Amino acid sequence: MEEALLRAVLFGTPILLASLGALLAERSGVVHLGVEGVMALSALAAFALALETSPLLGLLAGMGVGVLGGVALGVFAVTLRANQFVAGLSLAALGLGASGLLGKRYEGLPLANPLPEGGLALLALGLALLLHLLLYRTRFGLYLRSVGENPKAADLFGVNVEGVRYGALALGGGLIGLAGAYLSLAYRPSWTDGMTGGLGWVAIALVILAAWEPLRAVFGAYLFGLLFFLQFRLQGSVPIPSEAFATMPYLLVILVLALSGRTRAPKALGVPFERGR
């Protein structure tokens, strides 16, 4: 039982981190559909640097790649006001592809000194709390929420809409990068192509389940964590094919989407801001 809870938390951690990152972007009005790809590329960067230098530098590299991914999305979704959904999906494909390509030489190598999972899990929990405070107790948080709800009003109030959105994407990207680094440095200290296994998409769905609140994302992430753990644990011990277990998280995502499909999202979500319109 205790083990189950611990594993649930440990497996829920990357989902939580990625979800917080996507949440931050979405609260500012930008949908980040690139999570899956950015996470994969961060995982690779973190692993590669950890192998060559130290795990801590690897962690930073992973976060750095996440930030870059967020900024890249910003160039298209914020500055150019292109279709956010298509931009995000392209980024996902690009990240998955590039990590598969560049990661080939790291496939199957062991990491001698992985980072502690527990410490990072605690860090993620703390970050959720910090994010809550950031959103509701700081100037940046107020600006960020305003920009996500009504960028036109925020712009008239003198808030730098583009700047705030870039900030949210960069910060959120850092969290997504951290999620990737957690996977390749702590959770399964190695690199394999496709190691994100759809967690990025789960994280995006979780944002909806959490109604765009960081603290609620914690519970959702651990729920998914528990499910992944059960899938792993019950395999073979019950007369149900393992593939059926493997589909459980994805089925749950669909269920979540159906149940919370009409939850109130930030009003300007997905809409590029065009001044004077």
Next chain:
Amino acid sequence: MGLPMLRLENITKRFGPVVANRGVSLEVQRGEVLALLGENGAGKTTLVSLLYGLYAPDEGRILLEGQEVVISSPRVAQRLGIALVPQHPELIEAHSVAENLALGLELPPFFSRRALLQRLQALLQDHPLGVDLKAPVHRLSAGEKQRVELLRALLSRPKVLILDEPTSVLTPKEAEDLFREVRRLKERGLAIFFISHKLDEVLGLADRIVVLRAGEKVGEVRREEADKDLLVRLMVGRGVAPPPKAPPPREEVVLEVEDLLVPRHGFPLQGVSFALRAGEVLGIAGVAGSGQKELLEALAGLRPYRGRVRFLGSPLPQDPARLFALGVAHIPEERSTGVVGGMSVAENLALRTYPRYARGGLLDYGRMEREAEDLMRRHRIQAPSPRTPLRTLSGGNVQKVILARELKEGPRLVLAMHPTYGVDVGAAEEVHGRLLDLVREGGAVLLVSEDLDEILALSHRVAALHRGRLVGPIPREEASRERLGRMMTEGRA
């Protein structure tokens, strides 16, 4: 007099081939109210947008206290001491009043809610707000929202205040309160830009009046030298005749509404009853958000309701397509809802009747376009061809497309919401003319509008919605602006 507070020199702004402002020069002094008068589409809003950093001018310069300034964003405008109260309150509906006001302040990076509230209360001492700072903005009335907007603008201690059509969402009483406040601010030395297309307001408030027409400055008059006739001629380039009167209604009842109830956020639309006869216009006024939209959408089959509604003696179906076939036309609140921008003018004119053009399963575009050309001629829709994408048309022409489509089958009932909102005087006259043509032929019109003058000019009877309840209707002869205003705000006839 010294240096003017703000001075515009030869400002020109183009959008593609369209020139929104051409060589406009004007100035405003400290302690002066300068009215910018012009009909819809004259370039007033573009000029405001240039002043507030929403657009960059293509030519010309802006001087603040004699110094040339480049206003590249609203943020810069605020730093320079320019504040704007936009035409429609632009607030963050999900946030509290306090959070909305906080956006107008210089904030520390970290703050607690309590500290913010205390600071705001101190700042608002000489400008009583009259609403709970902790209330979410979406619960406020349009008038209250605008008050928040004004106070937010004042929190930044501006030198220049721009009021863009500030009374369009206000009741007559609220407008009076606003004018009093504006005079007070003027005495404190603010330079005030007052943008409007309403002559009475301009004559009552302004020290000087600049008139814009088709993007150009066509006149500048001192208050003492101005009168209505002169201003109208400057604004429109000709005199405007009042709309012709409709003949008295017939006996036949077209629409009968009894005890209508429409659930909605906040308070429901409740106990609404009225009858509408053939050849009659019933005008419905109300503070924005009092249930007008819900009433019209329910009758148009877009919202579930309870109660008895009969159209020509039989129950009204709740399906927009069937309603139109029965003879119920609907001019929607938002123009953008009534048309499809990427489709052609001909296709937009056929939105209601497209299945009729099918021949052997395929649409006969030749016929569709020929019929469109005919409608375009009759309704004076200005577009290069029926194949032109609708999105390239001006607001007035788009509204004429909607009207032409909705009226072409000779409907028995027209549900019209803000039919002339934001269109120029010429287009508005034509819209009114078409509606009255229909009334003469025995059609009935339910007219919802924010423009009291429009309601009083067209209607046989008038009513008001007050917090979801219908006040009236009363005969037009017994109604006045003031009485209608009371019906809207106090809920008594």
Next chain:
Amino acid sequence: MRLELDPAPSLGKVALAYAAFLLLALFLLALLFLAYGVSPWRAFAVFLSPLTDPLGLSEVARRAIPLLLIGAGLAFAFRVGFFNIGAEGQLLLGAVGGAYAALFLPPGPWTLFLMFLLGGLLGALWGGVAAWLKVRFGASEILTTLMQNYLAYYLVVYLVAGPWKGQLVFGFLYTDRFPPWAHLPRLGDTLVHWPTLLLGVGAALALQVLLFRTPLGFALRVLGENPAAARYLGLPVGRLLLWVGGVSGALAGLAGVGEVAGIHHRLLEPAQISLGYGFTAILAAWLARGRPLWVLLTAFLLGLVLAGGDALKLAFSMPFRVVDVVSGLFLLALIGAEALSRHRVIWRR
């Protein structure tokens, strides 16, 4: 610097924007090749090599077939505002349906017909589920179709490793070979199964006519351009969306049948049935700007990307993922150029 809307961009400016972004994409691609350790020039040459010989061209055509079918359906769906990202899963379901008809229904001259029928139906069901979830619960079809991809993936893995695993194959994860009735004819000794190709051409033509010449297409375009107007007019929005989900899913399903009946002649692991056709077809559809007919061109362009990816894999043992990189980069370049040409840049502060 700031961007303002430009309602009437000049042709030269549009061309410049596209050229700039395509060059940028090529440059980034070259960097990635360098990072992988091959010379960008050689990589580009290999990538384009399928264009130089008949065998290569047939490889391009073979890959264009599923892209054509799926892409036409997606161009159609995008036009109506239904973001079906799950063609991959719908294709797999189609393959499953086809395999069922081939393996378990009595064989005969009707087998191919039954395969396409069943595969198309299963694909339509898979697309329809997403549409239903959107209509009934407001669930974003982008995410549900993506999740359904994983479900379809595991279904195929389960089938080929479990109940449908072939009697005659030992270590491998695939079914027995289909009976000869279930094999599609091919052009000469290439892998171009031309009946599916014809089906794709027919689908693109039919959808083009449907969208732009029929009353149903008229209603669908209204819905895609302005959902609020569709409701205002009283169009049956839910039914239209189910229709679109079903049609785009069915076409992906047919593509799946084509792959197993025309090339593999058995159901095998998901990654071998589809070479990422689902995502690449999104690009084909986006390039076609919501015009199913244009997919006749874009499908072959993207077929070249897939064939080129294969050539890279053979020449430098590069992971096939390189195709995702190319698709992702070019899709980004495309929307970037499109967005930039809609605006004008004002450099003055």
